[in-house]
Amino acid sequence: MRIRRKPGVEEKLLAQTQYVIDPNRLQQTWSHFFTNDHPVHAELGTGKGRFITTLAQRNPDVNYVGVERVPEVLWQCVKKAVDLNLRNVAFLWMDVQDLPSLAHKGKWERIYLNFSDPWPKRRHAKRRLTHPSFLSIYEQLLVPGGEIFLKTDNAGFFEYSLNQVADRDYRLRAITLNLHESEWREDNIMTEYEEKFSKKGQPIYRFEARLRT
C-alpha cells in the first residue's frame, strides 16, 4: 500500500484516547481498559478497519483490539469507530513485533490475520506475519486453546502459513481454497483488500488454527 504522509495525523491519533492506546502508557489490563471481562480478539494489520469495526458492531460481548503501524491507515479505523460510537474496540498504534511488551496485560482468545503482506521473496520471509518468530509472539499473547484465523489471496503465503502452523502445536480446521464459494461465506466480513482482490476474480484462501491445550 502506498501511503501519502499527512501532517497532523499522529497528533490526532494520540488525542483519541478512548480508541487509541499508546502501548508505552497502557497501565491497565484489557479488562480495566474495556471495563468488563469479555473475551478479547485482535486483528493484526487492520488496514482501514472495515473488518474489525463490523465485527465489533456484530458482537458487542467481545472486545476487539486492532494493531496497525501506519498512522494514516490507523486514522481511517479510528474515524469508523468514532462514527459508529463503538465501545468495544481499541487500537494499538504499533508494530506487531513489539507486542510481547503487552503480554502481561491479559490474554487474547483469537487473532485475525487478514491479507497480511505476503513478502514473496525468500530473503524477506522473516517479515511474514506467520514466520515462526511471529507465531511465537502470538503464543505468548493467546490463551490456551486460542485461535488464529487467517485469510489471504496469495497462494504462496497461504501455503507457507499452513506449513508453519502445521509444524507447531495447532489443530487446523475450516481450511478452504475458495472462501466465497465455501460453507464459511455466510459469516464472512469482507476486508477492503478482500473486496479488491475478489473483484479481480481471485479466490480467497482461509484457515483456522487452534492452539492445543
Ligand SMILES: C[S@@+](CC[C@H](N)C(=O)[O-])C[C@H]1O[C@@H](n2cnc3c(N)ncnc32)[C@H](O)[C@@H]1O
Ligand atoms: C495488505 S494490508 C491488509 C489490510 C487489511 N487487513 C485488509 O485486509 O484490508 C496489510 C496491513 O498490515 C499492516 N502491517 C503490516 N505489517 C505490520 C506489522 N508488522 N505491524 C503492524 N501493522 C502491520 C500494514 O500497514 C497494512 O495496513
